[in-house]
Amino acid sequence: MTADALSDTLRQTGLRHGLVGFGVCSVEPFGAVRSEMGRRIELGLAGRPRFTYTDPVVATEVSRSFPWAERLIVGSVAYLPAAGTPGPAAPDTGRVARFATVDHYQPLRTGLIAVARQLEESGHRSEVLADDNRLVDRAAAVRAGVAWWGKSTMALAPGFGPWLLLGSVVTDAVLPVSTPMVRDCGTCVACIPACPTGALDEEGVLDATRCISYWAQTPGFIPRDIRRAWGDRLYGCDDCLEACPPGGRLAEGAGSMNGRIDLVELLERSDEELMDTYAHFYVPRRDARFLRRNALVALGHNGTRRAIPVLIRYLESPIAVLRGHAAWALGRIGGKDGRVALERARSIETDPTVVDELEAAARLSEGR
Ligand code: SF4
Ligand code: SF4
Structure with a gap:
């Protein structure tokens, strides 16, 4: 099978198994992303380094973890409208951000594993990376033409906006690479004032130390000014995603109630x-x-x-x-x-x- 034919087969397999985006990119280091991560760490904008920030070199240089790698195959799934909506505010209840109402990574893994199996059947090596600190998945998605960087720092795709989960299959197959997406946020800045804590005040840069979603996953005492802006959230924050026009259609279609939890019961x-x-x-x-x-x-x-x-x-x-x-x-x-x-x-x-x-x-x- 030619590389073009294999790539086409892999795309069909991924889409058949639930992926909504598919692209291929090189494994060259993501140098600009690494520099930006270093800048944010130096300025204290990354908070306590974790996830990909625990080792930006590894997270931006695929060959460190996979010396045999030739390509990254990037896949995405949209978790709206299936994730539903937390519904109207109610006393003594907390909201869960849509990405966490259930384990939405499972459908992503299903699609990526199907692609990996196909590669192995074709005699190639592969490894699935989903929610994995060894790769800045947004950087790979942008290079592979699956998404563009939004000013909210999320990866956005036409028709889905930021309601995406991203993952990759690392492979030694030398597949043709995809063309990066020629698209950006244009004049839109809706996510910036939508953030209740000013965490996005520098366009395209997240100040994690001001982000509610960051603090919901960080140990220790939450600063009091962040607590005051916290609202009824239990886990995560969707405000900058909900404000994002490219994802508006999916957000409007998310009708079923999901992700509102009785906090008194939880505490017991x-x-x-x-x-x-x-x-x-x-x-x-x-x-x-x-x-x-x-x-x-x-x-x-x-x-x-x-x-x-x-x-x-x-x-x-x-x-x-x-x-x-x-x-x-x-x-x-x-x-x-x-x-x-x-x-x-x-x-x-x-x-x-x-x-x-x-x-x-x-x-x-x-x-x-
Ligand atoms: S997740 Fe919430 S707190 Fe964090 S940047 Fe987005 S709107 Fe701001
Ligand atoms: S709200 Fe507007 S500026 Fe922010 S990420 Fe979405 S499209 Fe881009």
């Missing part, structure tokens, strides 16, 4: 139950405390009297980050029961960070 479940139910979330160290912490912040926005007993119980948690965020939520909700609990907790607290949270929460709750 065991760690094992939480990690089983949300196995597809990226939770730091697979430690349920960080999911609980996110739920506490969301309750600080829409918690009712029903949430107060569980929040008071969390003031007695052996985990400082949970005591601190429970205090913040109680301070926001206010009320006599919460104030009394905050005073009692302050009288026995010894952790200086939590003491600061308790005192700030007590001030916040005055008059509420």
